Amino acid sequence: MTPLAYRVERKRRETAGTWTLDLEPVGEAIDPIRPGQFTMLYLFGVGEVPISSSGDPALDGRLVHTIRAAGAVTRGLCAANPGDVVGVRGPFGNTWPLELARGKDVVVVAGGIGLPPLRPAIYHVLGNREEYGNLVLLYGGRSPTELVFRQEVERWRARLDASVEVTVDTAGHDWRGRVGVVTKLIPRAPFDPGNAVAMIVGPEIMMRFAAQTLLERGMPVESVFVSMERTMRCGVGLCGHCQLGPTLICRDGPVYRWDEIAPLLEVQEL
Amino acid sequence: MRTLDALITDSPVFADLEHHELELIAGCAKNVGFEAGDRLFREGDPADTFFLVRHGLVALEQYVPNRGVLTVDTAGPGEIVGWSWLVPPHRWQLSARAVEQTRAVEFDGACLRDKCAADTDLGYRLLTRISSELVSVLTAARLQLADVYGNGDH
Numbered sequence: 410m411t412p413l414a415y416r417v418e419r420k421r422r423e424t425a426g427t428w429t430l431d432l433e434p435v436g437e438a439i440d441p442i443r444p445g446q447f448t449m450l451y452l453f454g455v456g457e458v459p460i461s462s463s464g465d466p467a468l469d470g471r472l473v474h475t476i477r478a479a480g481a482v483t484r485g486l487c488a489a490n491p492g493d494v495v496g497v498r499g500p501f502g503n504t505w506p507l508e509l510a511r512g513k514d515v516v517v518v519a520g521g522i523g524l525p526p527l528r529p530a531i532y533h534v535l536g537n538r539e540e541y542g543n544l545v546l547l548y549g550g551r552s553p554t555e556l557v558f559r560q561e562v563e564r565w566r567a568r569l570d571a572s573v574e575v576t577v578d579t580a581g582h583d584w585r586g587r588v589g590v591v592t593k594l595i596p597r598a599p600f601d602p603g604n605a606v607a608m609i610v611g612p613e614i615m616m617r618f619a620a621q622t623l624l625e626r627g628m629p630v631e632s633v634f635v636s637m638e639r640t641m642r643c644g645v646g647l648c649g650h651c652q653l654g655p656t657l658i659c660r661d662g663p664v665y666r667w668d669e670i671a672p673l674l675e676v677q678e679l
Numbered sequence: 680m681r682t683l684d685a686l687i688t689d690s691p692v693f694a695d696l697e698h699h700e701l702e703l704i705a706g707c708a709k710n711v712g713f714e715a716g717d718r719l720f721r722e723g724d725p726a727d728t729f730f731l732v733r734h735g736l737v738a739l740e741q742y743v744p745n746r747g748v749l750t751v752d753t754a755g756p757g758e759i760v761g762w763s764w765l766v767p768p769h770r771w772q773l774s775a776r777a778v779e780q781t782r783a784v785e786f787d788g789a790c791l792r793d794k795c796a797a798d799t800d801l802g803y804r805l806l807t808r809i810s811s812e813l814v815s816v817l818t819a820a821r822l823q824l825a826d827v828y829g830n831g832d833h
Contacts, residue, residue, distance in 0.1 A: 520827065520828060521827070521828035522828075549828075550828060551826070551828035551829065555828065576753075578823050578826070578828065579749060579750070579751065579823075580749070580750045581747065581748070581749065581750070582740075582747065582748045582749075582750070584750060585778055585779070586753075586778075587736065587753045587755065588738065588739075588750045588751065588752055588753045589752045589753060589819060589823065590819045590822045590823050592819065592822070593819050597755070597756065597757055611827070611828075612827040612828065614822070614825060614827050615822070615827050615828075618818075618822055
């Protein structure tokens with residue numbers, strides 16, 4: 410439960426308020442983090458926040474986290490510079506169903522800052538390409554300037570073994586891509602709904618519509634997975650801050666099969 | 680080479696209609712092509728046609744004073760562009776422009792309206808499918824309006 414010291418090695422600006430930090434252990438390292446898991450990042454003297462890994466799981470030791478400045482801790486983390494030291498606890502939570510997806514098409518649906526938690530799964534599929542069917546990435550954002558990993562997404566789009574579609578909610582005359590909600594991309598995306606696994610991250614309303622559209626396309630509900638976000642404090646299922654009905658997201662999640670979590674999202678009081 | 684009546688089944692609006700109905704509808708259609716930047720129609724002009732995109736991408740645009748021209752939606756292969764031909768006053772509510780080289784099937788809306796009036800069974804089936812498509816468009820527009828990616832949502 411004690412944070413381990415990690416040094417900021419590199420810092421990259423993704424959007425106006427979103428930064429990616431590469432962290433290296435100062436001494437002892439946490440266990441390797443797997444796709445879908447998160448750590449608790451501790452900004453000394455300010456507080457802790459849960460942040461999903463956004464790095465390549467094949468790179469041992471280095472932690473990569475993409476953070477949007479939204480509160481005191483995340484603003485402080487985004488302001489950290491190379492050489493600064495932060496605390497890290499973890500890794501926590503379960504993982505994306507990459508074993509279940511083996512031999513199947515992989516459909517990744519990301520909304521806004523939902524792409525970073527999915528990036529390790531994308532890296533894994535691209536790094537083990539022969540073990541998976543079609544890789545489909547459908548990424549939606551608010552506007553072109555608020556898309557993260559733009560250059561990398563363009564590189565993925567140029568690959569012959571991946572199908573990448575990007576859309577934004579609103580754009581000026583100079584945007585040459587798609588405009589509209591990300592769910593609009595699902596009906597014509599190149600995957601076999603009977604032999605695919607979907608992984609979705611984004612605002613809850615977007616995940617709900619994305620899951621619904623995937624089910625309408627014919628995907629079985631047990632093949633649809635989402636990653637949930639709630640306020641977390643302890644990360645190990647003790648404090649109860651991230652409780653959602655009968656489940657504690659830090660302990661039982663953050664990755665859930667859609668039929669496990671959907672009924673809870675319909676309860677306004679939760 | 681696919682005939683027009685086969686091409687139009689790429690849209691859910693025309694999929695699984697009877698062959699003779701597809702032929703009837705295709706009688707109101709023709710193949711068209713646009714270069715990047717070409718305008719399909721302009722906001723306020725008479726709306727007598729609509730398009731089924733076969734290849735390429737079409738942007739639906741709206742002029743917003745002080746903000747310029749905004750793209751509010753796009754349509755790619757298999758999607759329909761233009762609904763204003765359906766209901767009076769039959770004037771475009773938005774403008775449409777080809778973002779890239781685009782091929783499409785253009786329908787004569789007045790011709791189709793006449794055929795639906797003459798064959799009300801076909802008209803009903805077509806309108807049911809169009810309604811379903813419009814519900815999808817409306818749902819997507821509501822989600823877009825919700826600005827779900829705004830700060831603090833995720």
